[in-house]
Amino acid sequence: MKYVDQLNKEQQIELQNQYEVLSYGVDTIAPEEEFKDKIAKSIKKNQPLKVKLGLDPTAPDVHIGHTVVLNKLKQFQQFGHTIQLIIGDFTGKIGDPTGKATARKALTDEEVRHNAKTYYEQFGKVIDIDAVELHYNSQWLSKVDFTEVIQLASNVTVARMLERKDFHHRYQSNKPIYLHEFFYPVMQGYDSHILESDIELGGTDQEFNVLFGRQVQEQFGQEKQVVLLLPLIEGLDGIEKMSKSKDNYIGIDESPNDIFGKTMSIPDELIIKYFELTSNLTIDEVSQIRTQLENGILHPKDAKIRLAHSFVEMLYDKEEAKRSQVNFANIFQKNKMPEEVPEVVWGKELSIGILDLVTELDLLPSKSEVRRMIKNGGIRINQEKIIDPLTTVQVIDGIIVQVGKRKFVKLKLNN
């Protein structure tokens, strides 16, 4: 008998409530029936669900795209469920041993801990990090021996593996798939087995690996986890998935002004999706904004201000949110300086070429980038646009160097 059929009236309402919130914004729940029953079981037995999220220890840069899954974790937390964060350090410590590629260097224990800490701190801006279980999968995977590997592998067909989209594509186009890559889903599934996870979260691009955990748990005669796949959010360009490598991201660790400014630059079509998936507004609040936008009551720019405000508030606090909104208004709407300009003490030449000045200040990484920025009209000294890359600047106390729309530096002279 299913747990959903064993609940009393009050419990049924609780189930309905949890199900509605937890399935909100989710791309795929597999299988939905089982998800409902897991929640029902948790309510009936008064026992939290174990909700797993696996993390790659090699890339700890967390951006607003991650809040899609972080917000979901937060909702689980709010219903009293347990979050299991797994740092996938086993493969990280092996490195990428692929023979023919430039071998990826194995991470040291220290690097793994450092990266885990980064996740920890940055995730702590969204979820209650103290209530989270943190696991390193090398703890159990390093103990698996060849016999067990063979037994794990015996439950998997090669054809099934080649169904995974990227494997299929590479096989079809004669690009190498290395045999150890087949073990990534197996290991991820093994993690679920060890932790007896009830739920695993992942992006839609993780579908194969996350579903694979069900198979491994079944092999061990265990109750299978339910999979929640969350949509991937497009980056600032509105096209590509948000990622560090595409430079179309809002970092969770960025300054309030940068978060605010970057949010203001998203395409209008993404406003609602960002609200739904990445902000901490309630279902009702988002639904209201949607209606107002559709009716023309709310201007897209004002919706974005609200969104940007909510991000800064979520990642910092109300004060910072207010301040960054004022700053933004000053720079973009009144074409003014921001309220606070960071100061840099200048101890070098007082007569210096613009290219040297901007690179010395680390405002841009190379002179050719400064040149390009000058061409685009993006470099100003005391609000005056620089046109000639050969310009020599006379540095005086309090002079302001501006790069692009959001980078300002005020130079202080030593003496």
Added chain:
Amino acid sequence: MKYVDQLNKEQQIELQNQYEVLSYGVDTIAPEEEFKDKIAKSIKKNQPLKVKLGLDPTAPDVHIGHTVVLNKLKQFQQFGHTIQLIIGDFTGKIGDPTGKATARKALTDEEVRHNAKTYYEQFGKVIDIDAVELHYNSQWLSKVDFTEVIQLASNVTVARMLERKDFHHRYQSNKPIYLHEFFYPVMQGYDSHILESDIELGGTDQEFNVLFGRQVQEQFGQEKQVVLLLPLIEGLDGIEKMSKSKDNYIGIDESPNDIFGKTMSIPDELIIKYFELTSNLTIDEVSQIRTQLENGILHPKDAKIRLAHSFVEMLYDKEEAKRSQVNFANIFQKNKMPEEVPEVVWGKELSIGILDLVTELDLLPSKSEVRRMIKNGGIRINQEKIIDPLTTVQVIDGIIVQVGKRKFVKLKLNN
């Protein structure tokens, strides 16, 4: 500089001699250049080559087909090289864990030792078994951990594995290949790495697995083994590869009379191939027989008598060879009893149906087989053919029961 270029005159002759004998009858040497240089190195350094043969511990029935490889091992031994026999007990002890098939039971340690002993005893009929190194690969494979598995696997592409004929065929025809099966070649190669084998022998059907050892050794920065693939010999039917399951084999453990009789039944086209690959005649002797057969000087039947004689001599001794030849002549050529008929003490009913009698004596496994044999005129009592399956036999002392052409039993009464 290659070793072949470092030999003096005498050593060059030795190289030529070894190379000629060791490559005789081999289907494929891969690569030939390296094989020559391995021998040259062994001569130059006065250091035996390590010649590996892997054995499946689940099927220890050795037949004349195995003498193809045993004779080759013997030649290596005669030149002073070292034979490494590997009992592949690691997988045998895991059993076949394939999920969907009827799981093959794992062998116990005791069964593995027993099967290894069987190989040992039967191989001892052809090669100098005391000079052989015997290894069990569970000794090292059970110690391999997941990290090492990943590293081994990272050197293999899935496409390369799917090049193996049977994998390719199964993938194409949508029959499952289980992931652990990909590890059989890897393990076999790992054995070569551990034992630092110079040469690995195998049947032509083992090409992929045996060549794979080169890749694993290379991964460990080791000198690569050379592969000698030996032809598979057809069985008595002249069509299928000799094997126990096809019942077309001559067992190494069979009685001299059976070995002799079965050898006489091979098709004429196979005579030379059997001489070349399975007998212990020299190259020159075989070449002489070939010429005589071609010129019609030697009748195929007489060639087969020589072959059968050589098998019994190889597996037993000269005496037995002579005796089985006389027996054969008596039965088949003069239609007489064999010289010696095995005696069985009969303590059961003295009046017994023919079906019961033959099955009680274990001459045939079932009554339906006795019935079929009677139909074919293959059952005789004191040389008199039985026609009716309902015949009742009156057992008297010394009565002879004959089944087929070669099975005779003389019944002795207890009192």
